[in-house]
Amino acid sequence: MAIRFRRRIKLAPGLHLNVSGSGLSLSAGPRGASMTFGGRRGTYMNAGIPGTGFSARQRVGSAAQSLSSNSSPSTSNSGTGGVSITITVEDDGTVVFRDEEGGVLDDRLTRQAKQEAKDAIQGLMQRACDEINSHTQALEQIHHATPSPDRRAAYEPQPYSEPKPARPLLRKYGMLDRMLSSRRGEVDQANAEVEAAYNASLLAWNRHRQEHEAREVARKAIIEQRVLTEVPAMEIVLEESLMDIVWPRETAVSSEIRDHGRVVMIDVDLPEIEDLPRTIAAVPARGYKLSIKELPVTRHQQLYMRHVHGIGFRIIGEIFFVLPKAEQVVLSGYTQRPDTATGDVHDQYVYSVRVNRRDFAGINFANLPAIDPVEALGRFDIRREITRGGLLKTIEPFEAPAAA
Structure with a gap:
């Protein structure tokens, strides 16, 4: 039985600056960081804290003189004695200063913002640069996060996250309520309805909590016991494990568990080289625009090779980690390529590797950053053809070994 499962991650275009409880940070989304400057109290960075409904405020410059009275009405903020602006780093690396209405700030106010908060803006540019480059690093x-096959996945209980309903505050009798029985009856009726609603929500909460605990008992049995003997349990554990991995690019995996769990066949739909980023960023010594350059062709090909082999390396390690009975993994990666004879696009395998648990355990998992996954998979029984230009040619994948 084959299982298909996917984890999709979308990266929003554009980079925007927010402030968290730990200081300035970078995140994707429409909200920028606003900076108020020109008031008597100095320059401040203000931004909403995502998911909280609160905002943070941090001083980033020394006190400065107020803006002159001839400031543009569209950007002046007479209530605070300053101007609120939003600073964003665009995809091309340009730092853009906008007013509260989204319009580009005029040159005079832009120069003042740069003068009063130069260090803060440089810091934000560095964070934007790091964010751009982190996409390449993640590939x-x-x-690096591959677990050792000498370890075994342990059951980790998932707490019941739904908060318990709070007991409501009941209405008390007022002066008129004490004097009029009809008023007391209305209060009693309202309290009875509130109490009934609370009891119903508490009953539902307890039922959902018991259902969650029952699922946890079943999940614990699957991970600790049934995974050793039952192929359906192995399929569940493997699927959940691979879905928990944060893939830098959309990744599709097909698996088939054979020979009572001793052999795992894996097909991986690899990304195309065109899908990988081609740029790197750097903060210039002067100016307010990130230096964004294209990767050299050879470096881009190296990035692709390391990524597609890193995917296979990670999946193989995850299988041995969560399936204690697995002795061998046969993993084959394919891409979509046009047929040179017809032009039709077909799935074509570009590498296929057969790995035994004992051989995989020979890798030093305490020093994974020093490992090149291209060379690491080359230590095993592998089918692949790499051209002089560093591209993968089409190959025939390994077939499943005969059952014992």
Whole structure:
């Protein structure tokens, strides 16, 4: 039985700056960081804290003189004695200063913002630069979190997250309520309805909590016991494990468990080289625009090779980690390529590797950053052809071994 499962991650275009409880940070989303400057109290960075409904405020410059009275009405904020602006780093690396209405700030106010908060803006540019480059790093480092096959996945209980309903405050009799029985009856009726609603919600909460606990008991049995003997339990554990991995790019995996769990066949739909980022960023010594350059062709090909082999390396390690009975993994990666004879696009395998648990355990998992996944998979029984230009040619994948 084959299982297909996917984890999709979308990266929003554009980079925007927010402030969290730990200081300035970078996140994706429409909300920028606003900066108020020109008031008697100095320059401040203000931004909403995502998911909280609160905002943070941090001083980033020294006190400055108020803006002159001839400031543009569209950008002046007479209530605070300053101007609120939003600073964003665009995809091309340009730092853009906008007013509260989204319009580009005029040159005079832009110069004043740069003068009063130069260090803060440089820090935000560095964070934007790090964010851009982190996408490339994540592709090359996907194998860094591979668990050792000498370890075994342990059951981790998932707490029941729904908060318990709070007991409501009942109405008390007022002066008129004490004097008029009809008023007391209305209060009693309202309290009875509130109490009934609370009891119903509490009953539902307890039922859902018991259902959650029952699922946890079943999940614990699957991970600790049934995974050793039952193929359906192995399929569940493997699927959940691979879905929990944060893939830098959309990844589709098909699996088939054979020979009572001793052999695992894996097909991976690999990304195309065109899907990988081609740029790197750097903060210039002067100016307010990130230096964004294209990766050299050879570096881009190296990135692709490390990523597609890193995917295989990570999946193999995850299988041995969560399936104690697995002795061998046969993993084959394919991409979509046009047929040179017809032009039709077909799935074509580009590498296929057969790995035994004992051989995989020979890798030093305490030093994964030093490992090149291209060379690491080359230690095993592998089918692949790499051109002089560093591209993968089409191959025939391994077939499943005969059942014992």
